[in-house]
Amino acid sequence: MEGDITLGLKYVGAGLATLGMIGAAIGVGNIFGSFLEAAMRNPSAAPQQTGNLFIGMALSEALGILAFLVSILILFVV
Amino acid sequence: MFPFMAVADPIEQFEVKKLFELTIAGTDLSFTNASAYMMLAVGVVVALFGYTATRNTLVPDRLQSVGEIGYEFVANMIRGVAGEDGLRFFPFVFTLFFFIFAANMIGMVPYAFTTTSHVIVTGALALLVIGIVIVYGIFKNGGQFFRLFAPAGAPWPIYLILVPIEIISFLARPLTLALRLFANMLAGHIMLKLFAGFAVSLAGAGIVYLPLAALSFGMGVALNALEFLVAFLQAYVFAILTCVYLNDALHPGHH
Numbered sequence: 001m002e003g004d005i006t007l008g009l010k011y012v013g014a015g016l017a018t019l020g021m022i023g024a025a026i027g028v029g030n031i032f033g034s035f036l037e038a039a040m041r042n043p044s045a046a047p048q049q050t051g052n053l054f055i056g057m058a059l060s061e062a063l064g065i066l067a068f069l070v071s072i073l074i075l076f077v078v
Numbered sequence: 079m080f081p082f083m084a085v086a087d088p089i090e091q092f093e094v095k096k097l098f099e100l101t102i103a104g105t106d107l108s109f110t111n112a113s114a115y116m117m118l119a120v121g122v123v124v125a126l127f128g129y130t131a132t133r134n135t136l137v138p139d140r141l142q143s144v145g146e147i148g149y150e151f152v153a154n155m156i157r158g159v160a161g162e163d164g165l166r167f168f169p170f171v172f173t174l175f176f177f178i179f180a181a182n183m184i185g186m187v188p189y190a191f192t193t194t195s196h197v198i199v200t201g202a203l204a205l206l207v208i209g210i211v212i213v214y215g216i217f218k219n220g221g222q223f224f225r226l227f228a229p230a231g232a233p234w235p236i237y238l239i240l241v242p243i244e245i246i247s248f249l250a251r252p253l254t255l256a257l258r259l260f261a262n263m264l265a266g267h268i269m270l271k272l273f274a275g276f277a278v279s280l281a282g283a284g285i286v287y288l289p290l291a292a293l294s295f296g297m298g299v300a301l302n303a304l305e306f307l308v309a310f311l312q313a314y315v316f317a318i319l320t321c322v323y324l325n326d327a328l329h330p331g332h333h
Binding site: 048051054055057058059061062065066068069 | 155158159254257258261262265311314315318319322
């Protein structure tokens with residue numbers, strides 16, 4: 001019985017850890033939204049900034065992946 | 079309970095199998111399917127660029143154009159991020175980009191094995207990148223390399239907080255570099271397998287479930303297209319972040 005509760009709470013914890021992805025989602029959405037907004041204002045400057053766009057995307061996405069990692073750690077390691 | 083809940087195991091595709099056993103001095107060096115697919119990725123890249131380099135005509139044919147576009151693409155990426163003197167790392171970034179791209183694309187073939195969905199592969203690549211950044215940074219700049227951790231122009235009390243943050247962010251780089259590629263490929267391939275499994279099980283569960291099966295199948299097709307984009311994008315992101323980190327080794331202090 002007690003083991004069941006521990007196991008259940010483990011899954012709850014893993015699920016809660018994935019909530020960190022909300023932040024990454026907001027961040028990635030913000031980056032692409034701002035990029036499009038700026039690119040519509042000055043389309044000629046947009047191609048030079050795609051590198052920065054993907055760097056920003058990758059960096060904020062990394063935090064979502066850390067949330068995924070925490071969830072995997074809770075499930076399989078702890 | 080529900081007959082359609084029993085889908086094929088989505089994790090099974092990542093299983094490493096030994097193709098033939100090999101043990102040297104107590105270390106398991108067996109040739110696995112992961113090794114085979116990595117060699118295949120290297121072989122594809124070598125074949126493409128071997129062809130491109132030996133053909134060497136002024137007016138390229140299609141395959142030669144692919145190689146030349148790839149060359150220009152990576153060269154422009156390095157020039158844009160790390161400047162002209164970043165081009166001394168061109169062979170490294172080029173190899174890295176095309177190895178990851180080929181491995182990701184081979185992974186998209188049904189029943190193929192995705193080497194980049196194993197954290198040991200991406201971890202080794204990320205450690206290689208960060209090792210080169212540290213060794214080259216110290217070799218080129220000496221102690222000046224450590225100014226990376228203390229950007230100029232902040233008032234001194236700020237440094238008490240800034241330096242630990244910069245050190246942690248530097249140490250997190252290989253971790254995030256490895257995990258980004260690994261997690262993207264892993265999650266993507268699990269998702270593809272899940273939707274494909276749903277489609278098959280729902281179609282088998284009875285005529286009532288056929289619309290759901292069609293929906294699931296359509297979703298699987300759409301996700302497949304998305305995964306091709308992700309396969310390219312993650313190779314690109316890995317290469318461009320390598321350029322960003324190499325830029326720190328080339329010019330520490332102005333970022």
